[in-house]
């Protein structure tokens with residue numbers, strides 16, 4: 001057990017070590033560039049999750065939409081960890097207009113018993129990693145696709161699996177958006193800042209978590225975190241032909257809907273992990289506004305998509321660092 005438990009008091013009827021363990025599960029969530037834009041405050045009655053705006057991405061994510069998705073993913077982990085400890089989480093999103101950074105207030109809403117499905121999702125939390133490497137060409141089966149879509153629906157979002165007729169266009173848009181982002185020096189600077197050079201850095205994306213450097217003939221472009229330490233491309237070992245491409249679309253818009261979408265995204269990612277699937281993101285498709293609008297029209301969505309996932313069967317990848325709890329606790 002981590003020595004950091006001493007920093008966290010008991011909350012929601014849990015012991016102090018259990019409360020710390022719940023927070024440690026929350027922070028294993030994904031976040032843009034692994035910025036981990038969250039902090040917490042605990043009292044005996046409440047666990048508060050805050051957005052940490054000092055860790056925003058003004059260029060890639062000027063509206064903080066992806067920041068809220070990351071907070072939603074952390075909230076989903078937190079809900080799982082509480083449920084597994086017998087606490088039914090009662091969540092209020094943005095409960096205090098005077099404190100707009102307070103994303104969620106979680107109280108004890110009664111007792112809970114984790115279902116086998118929730119237990120499997122919780123077990124998958126430390127095994128889920130963004131996998132930017134090429135996948136094998138083994139297809140994702142219909143039952144797995146169904147489970148992923150159901151995971152999104154359980155959390156109130158729609159997961160649109162891109163059908164064959166739309167794949168080429170999604171690939172074209174992903175390449176075009178990637179090039180546009182890289183042509184912007186401000187985007188490049190922001191990205192470079194988060195490519196972790198120092199081995200002991202507790203945030204950012206280490207080069208070991210990068211995929212191969214993108215090549216001009218790629219049909220899907222995975223963001224380049226190689227930071228100049230480009231892995232040599234193995235000839236013929238390109239990105240897989242047929243990953244499952246899935247577009248996450250909320251049913252409503254606004255900050256709370258984005259947090260909910262982050263919960264849905266994390267449920268999808270954990271469901272994939274449970275089924276032995278790997279996933280990475282093609283966020284350029286939602287970060288470049290007119291590309292996002294083209295994508296929305298292409299998939300026939302009522303609201304703009306908030307995330308695009310590439311899902312398939314991968315070889316194991318590596319974990320990324322996390323900040324110590326001591327740095328995440330608010331007085």
Ligand SMILES: Cc1cc2nc3c(=O)[nH]c(=O)nc-3n(C[C@H](O)[C@H](O)[C@H](O)COP(=O)(O)O)c2cc1C
Nearest residue numbers: 030031032033034066069129130223281282283320
């Ligand atoms: C909303 C969101 C968007 C992301 N977009 C991308 C992306 O476009 N490309 C990418 O390689 N990783 C993307 N990531 C993955 C993060 O870089 C990753 O979660 C972070 O480095 C932590 O690593 P982990 O997911 O392996 O725990 C995204 C994550 C989130 C939450």
